Amino acid sequence: MADNLRLDSTDLEILRVLQNDARITNRELAATVGIAASTCLDRVNRMREGGVILGYRLQVSPEALGRPIQAFLTIRAQHRRELLASLAEHIRSQPETRALYHLAGRDDFLVLVAAESVADLQRLVIDELTCRPEITQVQTTLVFQEWEGGPLLPPGARA
Amino acid sequence: MADNLRLDSTDLEILRVLQNDARITNRELAATVGIAASTCLDRVNRMREGGVILGYRLQVSPEALGRPIQAFLTIRAQHRRELLASLAEHIRSQPETRALYHLAGRDDFLVLVAAESVADLQRLVIDELTCRPEITQVQTTLVFQEWEGGPLLPPGARA
């Protein structure tokens, strides 16, 4: 799945374009990077099978969906493996959860959540998290603003 | 752009399917949710124009791209607006940056970065961040594991 595929500059250009707009047609993509459509399709499929391209995701607006409050929750818990696994599963199953990270450091988990309201955030923290015995601390930090990074490319990528 | 569009259960089903695979054809999508293709296209376009659907993004593997080290950087800085804006721009322009968040709390920024190596991470922190005068503190936390949340849906969504 995660082969180390060799990527030339054309592959990188494809990745760059697709990360900006994944719904571009293969023809347009091929024209943009300067190769034939069939060749372009080959390259995309190879990167897909090679694990470089994981999938195509819809980007939705949390605000437009009625979840205007975003926050990071830092969670400290007991370090027994089976507790951590089931805790992670519980966090991921919450509808507010957008992403979950297991961290090295004082805090064990970092969760990005999108909540309907401050009250919903409070309920999430108190009723779903701090009530669990394996959790020793939860800290909530509101997100003022969120930016996505540019296209992710290999180190040393030029063109 | 961010109208409050009314979404019925069919719209939610569309969002759910598209968040799993945004490259599905409109015909397949329509068949999956049980409506006609033309209607389905209408609904998707309406959600796109209504700001619910922001775009279609390629999901790439940082490891497969040669960036196996992921970390969160928490940054404290001086709070003058123009300093924060230019600092945010500088952080976003780094090739390691995957996402940037402006926070309410002791820390001003949280950055998710994907680095080539620990040395690269060190260079990023020291040469690009702590050297800047407006930054007062940077804390680095390694990411052991990352999970994406399920599809993001409106509060109270059932089917």
Added chain:
DNA sequence: CGTGAAAGTCACCTAGT
């Protein structure tokens, strides 16, 4: 690795029920 052609599919528009 690249191309061009050909077949099948799809998006998209229009109009009618």
Added chain:
DNA sequence: ACTAGGTGACTTTCACG
């Protein structure tokens, strides 16, 4: 909302440099 027809663009395969 669905159906149906029609056009042009698209994906995908294949034989071939």
